[in-house]
Each structure stands twice: as C-alpha cells, then as structure tokens.
Amino acid sequence: MSDHALALPALPAVAPRRRVDHDDRAALSLVGPIAVLMLLLLLAPTAAMIALSLTDAELGASTITFVGLDAYRDVLGDRTFLISAKNTALYVAIVTPASVGLGLGFALLIEAGTELRGFFRSAYFLPVVSLITAMATVWQYLMHPAIGPINLLLHVVGLPSINWLGSSDNVLGSLALIGIWQQTGFDMVLFLAGLGAIDRTLYDAAEIDGARSAVDRFRLVTWPMLGPTLLFVVTITMINAVKVFETVMTLTQGGPAKASEVLLWTIYQEGFVFLHLGTASAMAVIFVAVLLVLIVFQTRVMDRRVHYG
Amino acid sequence: MSGLPESFAAIEGVEPARLELDGVSKSYGETTVLDRVSLTVARGEFVALVGPSGCGKSTLLKMVAGLEFPDAGHVRIAGTDVTDVRAADRDVAMVLQSYALYPHLTARQNLALPLVMRRLTGRQRLPFVGRFLPGTRAQLAAIGADVEKAGRALKIDHLLDRKPAAMSGGQRQRVALGRAMVRDPRLFLMDEPLSNLDASLRVHTRAEIVDLHKALGATTVYVTHDQEEALGMADRVAILHRGRLLQVASPEIVYRDPSRIEVASFIGSPSIGLIEAVIDDRGRAIVFDRPIAEGFAAQAGATVRVGIRPEHLRIGGHDDAILPARLDRTEFLGADALAHLRLPDGAPIVAKATPEIYRGFVPGPVGLAWNAADLLVFDAAGDRLRPRFDAATVTAERAHV
Numbered sequence: 001m002s003d004h005a006l007a008l009p010a011l012p013a014v015a016p017r018r019r020v021d022h023d024d025r026a027a028l029s030l031v032g033p034i035a036v037l038m039l040l041l042l043l044a045p046t047a048a049m050i051a052l053s054l055t056d057a058e059l060g061a062s063t064i065t066f067v068g069l070d071a072y073r074d075v076l077g078d079r080t081f082l083i084s085a086k087n088t089a090l091y092v093a094i095v096t097p098a099s100v101g102l103g104l105g106f107a108l109l110i111e112a113g114t115e116l117r118g119f120f121r122s123a124y125f126l127p128v129v130s131l132i133t134a135m136a137t138v139w140q141y142l143m144h145p146a147i148g149p150i151n152l153l154l155h156v157v158g159l160p161s162i163n164w165l166g167s168s169d170n171v172l173g174s175l176a177l178i179g180i181w182q183q184t185g186f187d188m189v190l191f192l193a194g195l196g197a198i199d200r201t202l203y204d205a206a207e208i209d210g211a212r213s214a215v216d217r218f219r220l221v222t223w224p225m226l227g228p229t230l231l232f233v234v235t236i237t238m239i240n241a242v243k244v245f246e247t248v249m250t251l252t253q254g255g256p257a258k259a260s261e262v263l264l265w266t267i268y269q270e271g272f273v274f275l276h277l278g279t280a281s282a283m284a285v286i287f288v289a290v291l292l293v294l295i296v297f298q299t300r301v302m303d304r305r306v307h308y309g
Numbered sequence: 310m311s312g313l314p315e316s317f318a319a320i321e322g323v324e325p326a327r328l329e330l331d332g333v334s335k336s337y338g339e340t341t342v343l344d345r346v347s348l349t350v351a352r353g354e355f356v357a358l359v360g361p362s363g364c365g366k367s368t369l370l371k372m373v374a375g376l377e378f379p380d381a382g383h384v385r386i387a388g389t390d391v392t393d394v395r396a397a398d399r400d401v402a403m404v405l406q407s408y409a410l411y412p413h414l415t416a417r418q419n420l421a422l423p424l425v426m427r428r429l430t431g432r433q434r435l436p437f438v439g440r441f442l443p444g445t446r447a448q449l450a451a452i453g454a455d456v457e458k459a460g461r462a463l464k465i466d467h468l469l470d471r472k473p474a475a476m477s478g479g480q481r482q483r484v485a486l487g488r489a490m491v492r493d494p495r496l497f498l499m500d501e502p503l504s505n506l507d508a509s510l511r512v513h514t515r516a517e518i519v520d521l522h523k524a525l526g527a528t529t530v531y532v533t534h535d536q537e538e539a540l541g542m543a544d545r546v547a548i549l550h551r552g553r554l555l556q557v558a559s560p561e562i563v564y565r566d567p568s569r570i571e572v573a574s575f576i577g578s579p580s581i582g583l584i585e586a587v588i589d590d591r592g593r594a595i596v597f598d599r600p601i602a603e604g605f606a607a608q609a610g611a612t613v614r615v616g617i618r619p620e621h622l623r624i625g626g627h628d629d630a631i632l633p634a635r636l637d638r639t640e641f642l643g644a645d646a647l648a649h650l651r652l653p654d655g656a657p658i659v660a661k662a663t664p665e666i667y668r669g670f671v672p673g674p675v676g677l678a679w680n681a682a683d684l685l686v687f688d689a690a691g692d693r694l695r696p697r698f699d700a701a702t703v704t705a706e707r708a709h710v
C-alpha cells in the first residue's frame with residue numbers, strides 16, 4: 001500500500017494530482033479492511049511461524065534463543081521427518097490419480113445416464129459432507145482384522161484376510177483407500193460442474209465432423225474442454241492429500257512403526273506433544289513451502305496449457 | 310469476385326445431392342416446434358430458410374444434418390432415406406450458428422479435423438502410434454494440402470496457425486466456413502453464418518458465400534432471420550413461421566405474390582402496411598366508409614386485411630385521394646426516404662419513395678392513393694384473397710403453382 005503511494009510522484013502527471021489522490025484514498029478505504037484482516041489472520045501467523053522456526057522455543061521453557069537455521073538442519077536430518085515426508089509423498093501419489101480418475105469416471109457415467117443421476121450425485125458427495133472423524137470410526141470397524149465386514153467378505157470368496165491398519169506394509173495403502181473414498185465424491189462434483197459448462201454445440205460440431213464413437217468425442221471435445229477443471233481438481237486433490245491428518249490421528253497414530261507417519265501428524269507431535277515449537281515451526285515452514293511450490297507450478301505452468309482464451 | 314471461383318475450380322466437387330423433407334414434425338414435450346414440413350431442394354440449388362427467431366429454423370436444419378431426429382416424416386438425401394441416420398454418417402457439412410470451432414485447436418487443425426476423421430482409420434488416428442502405421446503419412450500430407458488450398462481460397466492462409474481466441478469474429482466465421490467446405494460437401498447447411506458480423510462485413514461476406522456456392526455447386530440450405538439476406542442470396546426462399554412452412558418460391562414471388570399474411574409481413578422492409586376492411590355486398594373492400602379495392606368473392610360482411618407495400622403508397626392532395634391520412638414526419642435514408650403516416654383511426658402506416666418526392670412535405674393532413682393491382686388482400690384466416698377477373702394476378706398465380 002505505502003509502496004504504491006510512494007511511487008506515485010514518479011509517475012508522469014497526466015491526470016490532475018488531486019483527482020489521483022482522491023481515487024487513491026477511495027481505493028485504500030476499499031482495500032484497507034480486507035488487507036488489514038489478511039495481515040492479521042494470514043501473514044502475521046506465517047511471519048510468527050517463520051520467526052519461531054529460527055529459535056529453539058519450547059513451550060514451558062523460560063528462555064528463547066536465536067539459533068538461525070539450526071532447526072532446519074535438524075529437521076532435514078531427522079529420520080522421522082524424512083520417513084514422514086516419504087510417506088506423505090507416497091500417499092499423495094496414490095490418492096491424487098486414483099480419486100481424480102475415479103471422480104472423472106463417475107462424473108462421465110452420471111452425465112451419460114439420465115436416471116438415478118440425482119441419487120448418485122448425492123451418494124458420492126456424502127463423504128464430503130460427513131464428518132471424517134466420525135466416518136473414521138466406521139472405517140475402523142470395516143477394516144477390523146477379525147470382525148471387519150471387509151475381511152469377512154474376503155473370507156466368503158475364499159481370499160485370505162488382510163491386516164488393513166495393523167500391518168506396516170498395508171497401513172498406508174489402507175489410509176490411501178479411505179483418502180480416495182473421501183476425495184472421489186468431491187472431485188466428481190467438480191467434474192460434473194466442468195462437464196455441464198462445456199458448450200453443447202461443440203459436440204454437434206464433432207458429430208458433423210465425423211466423430212462417431214464416445215472415445216472420439218471424449219478426445220476431441222470433453223478432455224480438452226475439461227482442462228481448466230482438471231487442473232483445479234488435481235490441485236485441490238493434491239493439497240487435500242498432503243494435508244492428510246484426521247484418519248492418521250484417529251486410526252493409526254502414525255503407526256505401526258512409523259509406517260503411517262505423515263507430515264501434519266509429525267508436526268502436530270513435535271509441536272503439541274513434545275512441545276518443540278522451534279522444530280515444529282521449521283517443519284511447518286518446509287511443509288508450506290512445498291505446498292506453495294506445487295501450487296505455483298500448477299497455476300503457472302499448467303495454466304498456459306489448459307486455457308485457450 | 311476475389312478469385313474465389315478460380316481457386317475452387319481445382320477442387321473436384323462431389324455430386325451435389327437432392328434433399329427432400331417429407332412431412333417432418335418435431336415436438337419438445339407439449340410444444341410443437343415443426344409441423345409437417347415438406348420441402349424439396351434440387352441438386353445444386355441454394356435455398357434460404359427464413360423466419361423470425363424461434364420459429365424452428367435451427368431445429369429443421371439440425372434434422373437435415375442428423376443432429377436431431379423427427380417425430381414423424383422422412384428426410385431423404387440423394388434419394389436415400391436417412392431419417393434415422395446419425396450426422397456422422399450422413400456426409401453433410403454444416404456451419405453452426407455459433408461457429409463451434411474447437412478452441413484448443415489452431416485454424417489449421419480445425420480445418421483438418423473433418424478430413425482426419427473421415428480419411429484415417431481409428432487406428433491411424435491413435436496418438437503417437439498412428440503416425441507410423443502404413444498410409445498415415447501420405448494421408449496426412451494430402452489433408453495438409455487440402456487445408457492449405459481451402460485456406461487460400463477463403464483468404465485465411467495467414468491465420469492458419471492461430472487459435473480461435475486470437476481471431477476476430479469475421480475470421481472465425483471464415484474458419485467455420487472452411488471447416489465445412491474443406492471436404493467437398495454434397496449438401497451444405499449454414500445456420501445464420503453472418504448474424505455475428507457487423508453490417509459492412511455482412512454485405513461483403515454475403516456476396517462471397519454466393520460465389521462460393523457457384524464455385525462448389527453444392528446443394529445449400531441457408532438459414533437466416535434476415536429477410537433481406539434471404540432475398541438477396543437464394544434461388545428460392547422458404548418462409549417458416551411457428552414451425553410451419555408457409556411458402557417456398559423465388560425471392561420475387563414471395564415478395565410480390567405472398568400466399569399468407571405472415572409472409573407478406575415478414576418479407577420486405579419497412580414491412581407492409583395492413584388496413585382492416587369489410588367486404589360489402591358488391592364484393593368491395595370498405596375502409597372508413599370508402600371502397601378501396603373491389604372484385605372479391607368473399608361473403609358480404611367478412612373482415613379482410615388489405616396490405617400495401619410502402620413503395621406503392623402515394624402521398625398526394627385531397628382530390629384524388631383514396632384515403633385521408635396525417636403525415637407525422639419524413640425520414641431521410643439516403644437513396645430512399647420514408648414518410649410516417651397515420652390513418653383516420655390513428656393506425657400508423659409507412660410510405661417509401663425517393664427523397665426528392667418528399668422534399669418540402671410538412672406534417673399535416675394528406676391524401677393516400679395507390680394502384681389497385683398493387684394491393685395484397687388477405688382473409689380473416691390470413692390466406693390470400695385474389696380479386697376475380699384480374700388478369701395480372703391470375704397469371705402470376707399460374708406461374709407460382
């Protein structure tokens with residue numbers, strides 16, 4: 001804001017000065033409140049977090065000393081954090097393509113069929129509106145090694161039962177399954193909106209041009225026209241996946257043997273269980289930085305490919 | 310003009326197809342959009358389908374293209390019944406109302422698309438792999454050459470590598486036209502291709518489309534809501550009104566000899582003046598107690614509507630006047646001028662002449678006169694009433710039928 005005010009005199013004085021001042025003040029009074037709110041609610045906590053990450057702050061300790069980038073060095077060398085980062089990356093790599101793909105598939109099916117459309121729309125959206133902590137208990141029951149219906153079902157068809165959440169080999173996959181269940185409906189609804197916004201006459205043009213099969217129409221019209229939606233859905237899905245926490249918190253607590261240790265869980269433990277505010281802040285800064293890089297990459301690089309206007 | 314015919318002489322046209330619509334009807338739920346429309350378009354003919362917005366023109370054209378299917382009736386192209394054949398299998402080219410160019414493809418790719426879809430097999434069209442299948446390269450080269458040729462003919466060769474978003478409305482329109490004609494259509498459909506262009510470009514492109522039709526020779530159905538466009542471009546004009554085809558005839562006939570009152574009102578600008586009259590026991594049409602036309606077989610007491618084209622209405626003194634009127638104002642339009650008048654009951658009516666004729670006219674009482682032969686009279690149902698014993702009209706009627 002002040003930058004703008006300072007830069008003004010340097011501009012060639014085309015318009016009468018008083019007018020410019022007036023417009024400026026109006027602009028300030030309009031932008032002001034929201035700018036102050038953003039400063040207070042978003043930027044200030046971020047700044048505090050960055051500041052804390054440069055100290056050895058511990059909750060309950062009486063002194064705080066500036067330790068520079070020590071916390072970052074510790075974090076990047078910390079085995080738990082590295083496992084956590086790897087697990088999170090794996091979780092994102094499973095959940096994103098699966099829920100985006102399934103969401104698109106369901107959206108296309110719903111769009112193609114006429115009956116039951118409303119039913120499916122709400123059925124698949126259910127996970128989005130249901131409270132994940134409550135649903136997690138349901139999943140715990142479903143995936144229970146002994147009495148869980150999923151294993152019972154496996155037993156009925158003659159397959160060996162699986163230790164879904166209790167084995168370090170399976171736990172991340174099981175969590176990813178729940179993550180996919182959670183995200184697919186949301187992605188589907190976004191895709192439905194995207195499909196609805198496609199200009200119908202393009203399908204007429206495709207038909208006239210000789211696109212006979214559904215595959216041809218999809219390749220020629222649906223897929224390219226869905227580009228902006230796809231970009232948005234992938235971004236949102238990745239961010240949601242990176243932020244996986246509730247299921248870990250309620251079902252596995254990061255275990256067994258750190259096999260479901262994920263970033264937010266690690267940060268939460270470091271900050272609120274071990275009370276190492278400095279280290280937790282450094283982790284959070286790294287976490288946010290990675291998220292930002294992802295978002296910037298997607299909006300800058302991909303945007304150019306999917307918007308044709 | 311513009312070397313179009315020459316460029317197209319190189320493209321060997323496919324045999325133009327004859328189009329027959331036979332009692333085609335279509336309803337959406339309760340609303341009947343098309344009501345038993347029958348129309349035959351001869352091979353190579355240019356027919357304009359004209360009517361007010363929402364009368365069913367686009368629906369009818371889509372039915373010919375195979376994008377919509379009739380509830381009743383038949384569509385035949387080149388003698389083959391295609392009523393239930395989908396668009397992709399009809400081999401019909403169409404310029405859609407909004408152009409519907411693929412926004413993610415360049416003009417070149419847009420033009421090539423119908424050729425790629427038709428000339429390459431499904432496997433040849435596979436991404437990456439298709440390229441290496443036998444014959445793909447030769448086909449793609451031929452398609453590229455055809456696209457270049459069409460691009461040159463439409464003078465969009467410099468735009469071929471642009472995407473639609475980077476083009477003006479006129480340029481997009483040409484690309485849409487190119488996409489339709491690049492594959493030598495035997496039947497060419499256009500849905501208001503000029504309605505998004507500004508006035509001067511519209512007049513220019515009108516002439517180009519007529520030239521294009523002459524060069525390609527394809528049977529053409531051209532939809533427009535602009536009666537001037539229809540009259541100026543088409544061999545025959547088909548007037549659609551509320552889903553019913555009212556008259557199909559040459560531009561001159563639909564203007565001079567309309568069969569229905571809706572045709573008379575829709576064709577011509579400014580539109581025809583209509584005066585309500587009552588037939589007396591001697592077969593004369595009476596308005597404000599004065600006989601204004603005679604020789605009608607209608608029953609005494611029947612109400613008729615008497616139509617007078619603006620250019621047939623003469624403004625003079627009171628002595629030779631058929632009807633008294635009031636002149637409100639004159640309007641100078643360049644080559645023409647309009648006189649806005651009011652009949653004794655206050656109903657407005659417009660006269661048209663050269664500006665010299667109206668020079669010095671001032672608002673006030675005037676007399677209106679016309680030649681009885683120029684009147685177009687319609688009965689209460691809107692059908693044309695022709696005076697008996699009128700040799701001129703009888704001849705016209707025979708020619709029409």
Ligand SMILES: Nc1ncnc2c1ncn2[C@@H]1O[C@H](COP(=O)(O)OP(=O)(O)O)[C@@H](O)[C@H]1O
Pocket residue numbers: 337342360361362363364365366367368369
């Ligand atoms: N898919 C549809 N569903 C319901 N009504 C339709 C549909 N398509 C067209 N109509 C109706 O049919 C009428 C004719 O439409 P259209 O053929 O587009 O008219 P025009 O092209 O002459 O302006 C309009 O009243 C329109 O509302």
Ligand SMILES: [Mg+2]
Pocket residue numbers: 366367368406500
């Ligand atoms: Mg239309």
